Structure formats: structure tokens, C-alpha cells
Amino acid sequence: LNLMDKLESLRPQILLSVQRALLGEISASLRGITCEWDETKITINCYFDGDPSETNQESMDDVASEVTADFPNHCVEVEYVRVDAPKALPTDPHLTWVYRRKELI
Numbered sequence: 001l002n003l004m005d006k007l008e009s010l011r012p013q014i015l016l017s018v019q020r021a022l023l024g025e026i027s028a029s030l031r032g033i034t035c036e037w038d039e040t041k042i043t044i045n046c047y048f049d050g051d052p053s054e055t056n057q058e059s060m061d062d063v064a065s066e067v068t069a070d071f072p073n074h075c076v077e078v079e080y081v082r083v084d085a086p087k088a089l090p091t092d093p094h095l096t097w098v099y100r101r102k103e104l105i
Helices: 003-022 054-070
Strands: 030-037 041-047 076-082 098-099
Touching: 003 030, 003 041, 003 054, 003 098, 054 076
Parallel strands: 041 076
Antiparallel strands: 030 041, 030 098
16 A cells, blocks of 8 residues: 555544544534544644633543554644634635534524
């Protein structure tokens, strides 16, 4: 397999790992989560309405720890992005959404 095929083959495992780790960790201010990865790193991008609280950051750190346990050969990082509603979340078609809350426009 070439590198792109190897990375694409990780997709279901990474998405299921992140989604499982998110159980019980999503707060009302969390608008969405995207995930990206390469051969050495997994990045979890968390989009918050307002500044993420310390509790929110601790929850997302717990998520990263659980994903790290599933992928010990990857560095798992969490990025916090403030996108206040009603401002639109990113619409890049290359983003891989793991979670997105329902929002009325």
C-alpha cells in the first residue's frame, strides 16, 4: 500500500476511537470536532462557542489520552478554536467531522 492508502485505511479506526472517547465528554459549548491525521500525528480540532473552560479543556485532554491509548505510535494533539455562534463553522470539504451539534440558523 502507498502512504495515502495507508492513511485512508486508518480512517474508520481513528474516527471510531475519537467518537468512543467523546462519550460523556461533550459540553453545551462544543459546536463541533474535526480530526486529521498523518503517519505520526492525530489532531483533534475542537470548535467552541466562547472560550473553552478549564473543564472543557480537561475533557478534551481526556479524549486525547483515550485516543493515544488506541494509537500509541501517534502523537495526539488537541487544538481549541473559538467560533462564536452564529458565525459559521468551517466548510472546507476536506475536513473530517467527528461531531457537529445541531444548530438553528
